[in-house]
Amino acid sequence: MVACLGWWVLVARHPSYEPSLRARLVRNAVVAITAEDSARIAPQNAALPQETRYQPLSAVREVLNVQKVPAHVPLPPSCLVHEVSRQLSLRDLEEVFDWQELSVSAWLDYMVQLDRSPAIEVRQAHGLCQSAANAERVLGTLAWAWSNLPSAQRTHIAETLAPLPCIPTRMGMRRPGDAYFASVSLFGDLPVVALPTLQVKGNLEKLLAALHVRRHVEIQLIFDRLIAAGDWSHVDLVAYLTKHRDLLSRHEIERLTNTAIFPRADETPAPGKPPHRYKATQLYEPTEALRALQLPTLAWPGRPWRASSDEARFIFALGLRRHPPLPDLLALASAAQPDAALRERAFAYLLRHFQEVYAGEYTLKTAARYAFVPRRAADAGEPALLPPTDVFTDAGAAVMGWPVADLAAGEALKLQLRMHPTSAQLVERLLANPPRDVEAARRVFGFLATTREFTGAQYAQLGKERIVPVTGKEPGRMELAAPQECYFPPTNREGSAPFREIFHYVDYGVAANLFLRSCGVTDEPSVEEVTRKLVQDPARFYELCNSTETYLDVLRRIGMHLDELSRDTLYLVKRAPFLLGIRYQREDTGASEATSQAYALKRPAEVVIVDDANAHMLFAEHLYVAPHDDVLEEHLYEPLGAARLSTLVHEAFAVAGPSNPETPRARSVYATVLERTPLFLFEKRASASREVQHDFDWLQQALAVVEVGGGGLQLTRRLRYAGREWRDVQRCSAMATLKGGRLTLHVAADLEVDWFEVAQALSKHLLTRQRLPEVLLYMTVLSTPLRSLKRKGFNVDKILAQQRQASQEEERQRRELIEGERREAARRAAEAEQEAKAEAERRTQQAHLEKERQAAASAQLGTWRQQLQDMFPDADPAYLETLLASFQDHQLEHATESLVQGDYPRAGKGAGAAGGAGAGALTGGAPMDTGLPPPEAFPGGLAPVDPMAARTNAPDMPGAPPPPVALRPGGGLLQQWKNRFSGGKLSSLASGSSSIKAGGKFGLGGQSGGAAGPPAAPVGGAPGGGAPGGGAPGGMASTEHIQAQVRQAINASRPDASSVIQSQAQPEEVREAASSYCDVSGVSADLRLAGEVAGMKVYVSAELDPAKTLAVNDAALRRLILHVYRPVGEIFGMHLQSLSVFCDTRGPSIAFNRGGSIFLNLRYYLAWHDADVCAGRLAAPLVSVYFSIAHEIAHNLVSAHNSEHEFYFSSIAEQYFLRLAQYISRTGAPQVEAP
Secondary structure, rough: HHHHHHHHHHHOOOOOOOOOHHHHHHHHEEEOOHHHHHHOHHHHHHHOOOOEEEHHHOOOEEOOOOOOOOOOOOOOEEOOOHHHHOOOOOHEEEEOOEEOOOOOOHHHEEEEEEEEOOOOOHHHHHHOOHHHHHHHHHHHHHHHHHOOOHHHHHHHHHHHOOOOOOEOOOOOOHHHHHHHHOOOOOOOOOOOOOOOOOOOOOOHHHHHHHOOOEOOHHHHHHHHHHHHHHOHHHHHHHHHHHOOHOOOOOHHHHHHHHOOOOEOOOOOOOOOOOOEEEOOHOOEEOOOHHHHOOEEEEOOOOOOOOOOOHHHHHHHHHHOOOOOHHHHHHEEEHHOOOOOHHHHHHHHHHHOOOHHOOOOOOHHHOOOOOOOOEEEEOOOOOOOOOOHHEEOOOHHHHHOOEEEOOHHHHHHHHOEEEEOOOHHHHHHHHOOOOOOOOOHHHHHHHHHHHHHHHHHHHHHHHHOOEEEEEEOOOOOOOOEHHHEEEEOOOOOOOOOHOOOOOOEEEOHHHHHHHHHHHHHHEEEOOHHHHHHHHOOOOHHHHHHOHHHHHHHHHHHHHHEEEEEOHHHHHHHHHHHHHHHEEEEEEEEOOOEEEEEEEEEOHHHHHHHEEEHHHHHHHHHHHHHHOOOOHHHHHHHHHOOOOHHHHHEEEEEEEOOEEEEEEOOOHHHHHHHHHHHHHHHHHHHHHHHHEEEEEOOOHHHHEEEEEEEOOEEEEEEEEEEEEEEEEEEEEEEEEEEEEEOEEEEEEEEEEOOOOHHHHHHHHHHHHHHHHOOOHHHHHHHHHHHOOOHHOOOOOHHHHHHHHHHHHHHHHHHHHHHHHHHHHHHHHHHHHHHHHOOOOHHHHHHHHHHHEEEEEHHHHHHHHHHHHHHHHHOOOEEHHHHHHHHHHHOOOHHHHHHHHHHHHHOOOOOOOOHHHHHHHHHOOOOOOOOOOOOOOOOOOOOOOOOOOOOHHHHHOOOOOOOOOOOOOEEEEEEEEHHHHEEOOOOOOOOOOOOOOOOOOOOOOOOOHOOOOOOOOOOOOOOOOOOOHHHHHOOOOOOOHHHHHHHHHHHHHOOOOOOOOOEEEEOOOOOOOOOHHOOOOOOOOOOOOOEEEEEEEOEEEEEEOOOHHHHHHHOHHHHHHHHHHHHHHHHHHHOOOOOEEEEEEOOOOOOOOEEEEEEEEEEHHHHHHHHHHHHOOOOOHHHHHHHHHHHHHHHHHHOOOOOOOHHHHHHHHHHHOOOOOOOOHHHHHHHOOOOOOO
């Protein structure tokens, strides 16, 4: 066959060759193939019997080129046997017989067919996916020819082998995409290429790379491994990926771009949690300029950022932003950005990078959405930044009110700013940037009124647009409104202030108003219109008012014009829930209670007018009351049907004893009322004469005063409101009844006269309304000395003239005495001048005067020593004189405090020894025998000592020796007690908590005033925190006035007839009730009367059994009342029925003042003082209870814990302190019953 084919090649070269003859040769010629050749040419025939095979030339399509495909590999049946083709020229065979050279890709397709052969023997012998050896032979053949293959065949080979597991690896046969080069060492368990004999290098390496054998780990695998491992460094990952960047596929690059890998520089992860990560496209290059724009920049810790580094270029390729997009940058530079510094940096960044970054995409249409162009000389309230379409470069446009850009000419050219506005922009400019304040509106609208360029359609359009600046809901802030929503203020009626929160009123001058009227501004709405709008939706109207005061202004306007409303409107008004009602609600806040105001819109019949402050104080939480405003009450609430509180509250007085008009008290009260009432009525007529129901002449004819003995007076108040009834029962010191034209004032004999109750009882018959300020004024006039009233501006000259006539003779005698003393002093001065002739005589005279001064000082000290000797008769006189000389000022007061606090030398004993038995018991000595009767009452005839007089008369004694008895740090005994009341909380008289809070144990000399820890059983609980206090009042007051106020405070104490004391909340001081008089309980739970012990009422809380509590604590109660509580009340001169004891199981209340009645907590007495009382040590319990009662008495004058309360508390304590000291000294240490 070789010869035949060679001959045919020669024939084909002849010029007369006929190509059609070749087909006849090919159809008839056959190549004989031996068995050996058959196995090599067609391996699938290897299993057939070994015999000669034949290859028809008609089946031949390819010829073998051993330069591309080696001869030892299996060849497809369509390839001419190599034994024939190798002896002939491949070029001749291709040109003569039109056979093609066997390509490597065709050979690979044949090898793939062998791998899929149904014959198992063929697959095992030649299948490239069946074993590593077969795959190595195929891959070696492909690598051998790889460098000379065209790209098309390479692509075909890669696509053919890609889905086949034809790559031998350490983990078995893998697809090319699942195999890794041996250089990939990121993880140790990867399927790395492992050929049996060949080394992966050269063309074989190129072949595997073309087959997409991986030189790096795929991204998802990296992420899965890293996430499973926990936290990881994105910097190290970028470094790894950058190193293998050339090996990353397009798909992997897209995967990295869409994966959140990078943390932000300005975010710190929570402890124990990985940082939040972002895509590269969500972050910016970490440069200072971009950080200054507060953009989310890439976190790049541990190494400096270099934009030219490979890592930076790789992250840029993943989408890391180098510049913010133009819309974002314009938004940062616009007025919408509140940070002015950030706006400036963004605008500077735009101009700096405009030419290189933003010039191509910047258009006026795009930039018109952002107000970022700065303007020149922006007025207050006008925006400093505007869109480029609203600002111009021509400075002359400012005359017309148009903004002018504050930019250089080149910068304005970059931003494509216009030079001038067009006439068509007037409407657009006005809508886009209307005036923001009154002055700007006056100029703009005045100018627009002169342009006359607007058509009727434009006026209609402007009438609906918000172009008119009006006062906004927030004070001092302007907002925009449409002309159709605005009104001109009235010129012939009152101002429109009450409606400014509801309607918009404008007045910008004659010219501007002409333009606005063309746009739709009309005159002010009538009261009828306002009222109808209000009653249609009161809640919405109230919300639009934005404040309670604004709503009340609207109600006042309606009330002043109520008679102008139509009948239909008036019918709606009386039935609509539009009147504002206020209810004072009590809220429990834990340790204390608070009072808040609840507002509600009510119908007129559901609101009550407060004309009785005391009744309102008692029933406030059950009522919705009208605001304290005369105009609203008289012109709106009452005409529409609101009831007065006095008509809803029925008062019933009970007289439990005989009446006597001829007692000294009755005559004194009668004289005081007739003497002082004209002053009060004069002041009342000057302020509100219409409220005076009866004048003084009527009172003078109708008044009678009687004193009621026995059980005294009891007042019962009943409130009927909203179909329910409430009742309050109290004892009172005064009441008034009017029968048959006779006004009888009853005063209780068993209580001190409470001038507040006297004023309240009389004002109900003198005035049409009883407001608390009027009652307090009347009380002040009745209880204050005349000269104090005169200093306060009251006209008391007539009364003083009567008193002045009685004292003229005394004044004459006093003046004669002063004149005699003056003449005597002049005579002595003349004699002294004559005697002073020489220098020696002057020295002698000076020495003589010095001796006289010292003698006077010694005499004064002697007087003080005698006073101390009277109070402490067992004290050593020498020690008293030394003690007085040791103080620089206020010697008598300081010495008294020192003697009360500790031991002092007794007469006839050593300086360091304690005094007698009484003093020893008071200072901690052994208790005396028990069983003695209770201590006697306070010694009669002992008047209070005025400590201020002692301070005034005490001379300074510089150079005195150090005091032998040192006071405790922090001031004297009184000052140390004051320190227990720090803070500014309202007292028991104005709060729902006790006025005194437990603040540590108190006792003399720093010793404990009672048992440590919580009170012993059966009464539980523990002391609470410290109590508030205050400073002294800022003004000066005379001694006479202070003493009068102290007496008034003590006289204000009165019994409490209630059997149940309800817990009430602490009121907040609000404007409408700033002067309210609070009479509330100071405990957190209700108290009920358990009974009486030693003649004193005892109350217990709800959780305690009354009978059991009294039985268990009977001895302790008697010790408290007989040895401590009652003596202190007698020291102050208080009516003992105004003192009560209460007992609870928890809470911080030590004592509280309820309407002048004082309540003391048994629980704290058991914890602090009962052990001392049992041991006969009464000093500490007496002093502690003394200051507690003084603190509560001060609340009869001042409700709050402020400087005024502190002043009166100090005055009360100081005025009666010497009486306390005398009582402790004289009483000694009486024996007390042991528990």
